[in-house]
Structure formats: structure tokens, C-alpha cells
Amino acid sequence: MKEINIIGGGLAGSEAAIYIASKGIKVRLFEMRPFKLTEAHKTGNFAEIVCSNSLGSLNPENGRGLLKEEILSLGSVLLRTAFECKVPAGKALAVDRECFSKKITEIIESNPLIEVVREEVSEISEGITIVATGPLTSEKLLFYLKEKFGIKDLYFYDALSPVVVAESLNMDKLFFGGRYDQPADYLNAPMTKEEYLRFREALISAKRHLPHDFDKKFFEACLPVEEIAMRGEDALRFGPLRPKGFNKKYYAVVQLRKENKAGTLYELVGFQTALTYPEQKRVFRMIPGLENAEFVRFGSIHKNAYIKSSALLDKFLRLKKNPNVFFAGQISGVEGYVEAIGTGLFAAINAVRMARNEKPIEIPENTMLGSLIRFITENELETPQPMRANFGIIPAGFFDIPKSVRKKKFIETSRKSIEELKKAI
Numbered sequence: 396m397k398e399i400n401i402i403g404g405g406l407a408g409s410e411a412a413i414y415i416a417s418k419g420i421k422v423r424l425f426e427m428r429p430f431k432l433t434e435a436h437k438t439g440n441f442a443e444i445v446c447s448n449s450l451g452s453l454n455p456e457n458g459r460g461l462l463k464e465e466i467l468s469l470g471s472v473l474l475r476t477a478f479e480c481k482v483p484a485g486k487a488l489a490v491d492r493e494c495f496s497k498k499i500t501e502i503i504e505s506n507p508l509i510e511v512v513r514e515e516v517s518e519i520s521e522g523i524t525i526v527a528t529g530p531l532t533s534e535k536l537l538f539y540l541k542e543k544f545g546i547k548d549l550y551f552y553d554a555l556s557p558v559v560v561a562e563s564l565n566m567d568k569l570f571f572g573g574r575y576d577q578p579a580d581y582l583n584a585p586m587t588k589e590e591y592l593r594f595r596e597a598l599i600s601a602k603r604h605l606p607h608d609f610d611k612k613f614f615e616a617c618l619p620v621e622e623i624a625m626r627g628e629d630a631l632r633f634g635p636l637r638p639k640g641f642n643k644k645y646y647a648v649v650q651l652r653k654e655n656k657a658g659t660l661y662e663l664v665g666f667q668t669a670l671t672y673p674e675q676k677r678v679f680r681m682i683p684g685l686e687n688a689e690f691v692r693f694g695s696i697h698k699n700a701y702i703k704s705s706a707l708l709d710k711f712l713r714l715k716k717n718p719n720v721f722f723a724g725q726i727s728g729v730e731g732y733v734e735a736i737g738t739g740l741f742a743a744i745n746a747v748r749m750a751r752n753e754k755p756i757e758i759p760e761n762t763m764l765g766s767l768i769r770f771i772t773e774n775e776l777e778t779p780q781p782m783r784a785n786f787g788i789i790p791a792g793f794f795d796i797p798k799s800v801r802k803k804k805f806i807e808t809s810r811k812s813i814e815e816l817k818k819a820i
């Protein structure tokens with residue numbers, strides 16, 4: 396039986412490795428950490444979650460909610476483990492990141508069919524290979540991909556929110572509660588008009604850290620907070636600081652979400668930022684209750700590398716020019732934790748079939764995972780941006796169905812198709 400190589404032990408690569416080994420096939424999993432860290436990873440653990448600890452909604456009427464349901468049904472070990480490490484977050488799935496990546500590391504390292512190779516890969520060798528090196532793929536490998544396959548690099552900038560220590564917060568100024576149907580375990584920092592305007596002014600004029608090739612191609616769904624502030628006096632109040640959904644009237648409200656199970660750390664919700672670290676400390680301490688906040692992680696912007704899958708990959712996520720090479724995770728042009736896990740699982744299903752000399756299997760497009768994979772491999776955009784799971788990418792035929800029942804109909808079809816796919820696998 397052929398061995399399968401996986402490059403990158405992040406979310407996509409870890410899911411793929413565990414799936415392939417579960418089918419009795421040997422895996423060689425290459426991971427450069429801890430010897431070489433990326434700009435965002437801090438440990439040598441597999442499946443390290445680098446930013447928010449939220450894997451998004453659990454509601455199937457939300458794109459990521461349905462994607463989770465599909466992947467779980469297909470047997471995702473990473474999602475099952477995420478539920479084991481769940482922390483309270485209402486209708487969303489948020490995890491204790493340490494619990495999660497430690498468990499995945501134990502599963503991988505104790506599997507006799509997975510050989511872990513801790514080194515930076517700078518070229519792809521012969522044999523079936525899944526490239527899952529993520530948005531922070533090392534420069535050496537990016538260079539090789541460009542030279543070897545003519546893959547152009549596409550970058551955009553994304554951002555991280557800061558995390559503060561709960562004990563350092565002034566609880567006299569904060570209150571527990573949620574907007575509308577959020578759980579009551581969010582912390583809220585209300586602001587008066589004067590406090591809000593002063594804060595906005597400081598945010599706009601603060602010093603930013605800009606990389607030399609910074610080109611302002613922000614991802615609209617993850618805008619730095621100072622960028623939102625610049626868009627108008629009330630932009631923040633319609634965005635992350637919206638004061639709606641509370642029992643009392645406020646001018647603006649900053650929210651903080653539990654970052655770990657123990658509730659010792661809190662993340663500033665929607666506070667992705669490109670400010671310098673000293674400026675973050677100065678400006679974010681202007682938020683009522685955060686005057687003495689101790690920061691355990693500052694926000695940052697980062698490079699995001701991904702390929703133009705519509706030009707390079709087939710519908711099984713294999714390079715058209717070399718079908719032995721699969722791409723999965725963020726580098727394939729999807730965006731998000733669950734999307735990375737899903738594409739890792741799908742690439743692994745077909746890598747196993749290739750190793751067994753079986754025909755690759757298609758993912759039905761009337762599923763969220765299928766819609767996502769069709770989107771990245773078939774869109775006609777000149778410069779596509781990474782895509783999240785959402786109901787805007789489902790097959791065109793569903794748009795003939797009235798909006799009031801469209802999602803329900805799609806969910807029904809997705810459930811049936813996933814069951815059929817499982818039988819076919």
C-alpha cells in the first residue's frame with residue numbers, strides 16, 4: 396500500500412492525517428514547528444488555533460453551522476474533539492484552544508501509522524501528497540510552488556484581536572450579559588458619547604505597524620478596528636461597538652468574550668488591529684474597565700497566502716498538472732477553521748482512494764462543503780478572495796426557491812446527499 400505525505404500539521408493537515416491513518420494507510424506528516432514558527436503560531440502542537448477561539452455558529456441555517464454538521468457526519472475527528480473542549484459561547488462552538496490542540500497532538504503522536512517529521516519542507520517529493528501549509532506557508536515552499544507549478548502568490552492582510560487577563564479588568568465598570576440571544580457570559584464595557592468620541596479619535600491617530608509591502612487589501616469580513624473607525628463617526632457604533640440588544644440604552648458597547656474554559660482570559664470582540672503594541676496598550680486602556688488591562692496577546696496583521704484554485708485545481712482539489720498533489724485548507728482558497736478542516740477531510744478521502752487505486756469521489760454540490768469546493772475550483776474571478784461557507788454560494792437552482800424556505804430545503808438536500816456520499820465512500 397502506498398504512503399501518503401502531508402505537509403503542514405495545522406487544521407487541514409491534522410484532520411487529513413488522522414482520517415488517512417484510520418483507513419490503515421501510512422502517513423508521513425511534515426510540520427516545521429516548533430523549530431520554525433510562523434508569525435502567528437506559538438507552539439509545536441498540531442491543529443493550533445491561532446486567533447479567535449470560536450469555530451462559528453452551530454445553527455444549520457448558518458453556512459458554517461451546516462458545514463460543521465456535514466463534516467461531523469463524515470467523521471471529522473477534529474470537530475468531535477472541538478466539542479470535547481467546548482467553552483460556553485451560546486449558539487456558537489468555541490473551544491479551549493490548549494485542550495483542543497493538546498488532544499489532537501496526542502491522537503497524532505500516539506498513532507503508529509503516522510510518522511511525524513519535524514522539518515520545513517522546501518519541495519514536494521514523489522508520491523501522493525497533500526499540501527496543507529496554511530496562510531503562513533513558509534517562504535521557501537512558496538518560492539518552490541511558484542517556480543515549479545507557476546503558482547502566483549496572492550496575498551491579503553487579515554488581523555488578530557487582543558486578549559486580556561480577566562483579573563486585570565475593573566469589574567465595577569463592566570457587566571455580564573449578551574446582545575439579543577447571546578449568552579450572558581460576555582463582558583460588556585459601555586461608553587458614554589464623550590468616551591466613545593475620545594476613543595475613536597485616539598484609534599484613528601494611533602501609530603500603526605505596517606509591513607513594507609502593505610497594500611491595504613483587507614478582507615472585508617475582518618477589518619482592523621481602526622480601519623472601521625476611519626470610515627465615519629458612527630461606523631464603530633454600527634459595527635463591533637453597537638449598543639443594541641441590551642435591556643438598557645447605551646451610546647456604545649465594547650464586548651469581551653471568554654477566551655478559555657476557566658474564564659481567566661478575554662478577547663476583545665472584533666478588535667482586530669494593526670496598531671503597534673505600545674499604542675494598543677495605550678488606546679485600548681481608554682475603554683472603561685480596561686484602564687489597567689494586562690495584555691497576553693496583542694492584535695496583529697498577517698500575510699495570507701493562497702493559490703488561485705480555479706486555475707490550478709480540479710474538483711477533487713488535485714493539481715491539474717500533477718494529480719498526485721492535493722491542496723487543502725486556507726492555501727486552497729477557503730477561509731476559516733471549519734473550512735480548513737472540511738477541505739482537509741475531503742482531500743484525505745480522495746488521497747486514500749488514489750492510494751487504493753480507486754476512482755476519486757465527487758462531493759455533491761448540494762452540500763455546503765460541495766458548494767465551497769465548487770466555488771474555489773470553478774469561479775471565474777480574476778482575483779478570487781478566500782471564501783467562507785455561506786448560503787450565497789449554494790447552486791443557482793436553489794435561488795428559484797422562495798427565500799423563506801430556501802435554507803430549509805438546502806439543509807434537507809444536504810443531509811440526504813451526505814448520507815449517500817457516506818455509503819459511496
Ligand SMILES: Cc1cc2nc3c(=O)[nH]c(=O)nc-3n(C[C@H](O)[C@H](O)[C@H](O)COP(=O)(O)OP(=O)(O)OC[C@H]3O[C@@H](n4cnc5c(N)ncnc54)[C@H](O)[C@@H]3O)c2cc1C
Pocket residue numbers: 402403404405406407408425426427428432433435436442443444445446447448449514515516517527528529530531532533536553554555697723724725726730731732733735
Ligand atoms: C493570524 C491569523 C488569524 C486567523 N484568524 C482566524 C479566525 O479567527 N477564525 C477563523 O475561522 N479563521 C482564522 N484564520 C484563518 C484560518 O482559518 C486559519 O489560518 C487556519 O488555521 C487554517 O488552517 P490550515 O490548516 O489551512 O493552516 P494552519 O492551521 O496554519 O496550518 C498550516 C501548518 O503548516 C505548517 N507549515 C507551513 N509551511 C510549512 C513548510 N514549508 N513545511 C512544513 N510545515 C509548514 C505551519 O507551521 C502550520 O502548522 C486566521 C489565520 C491567521 C493566519
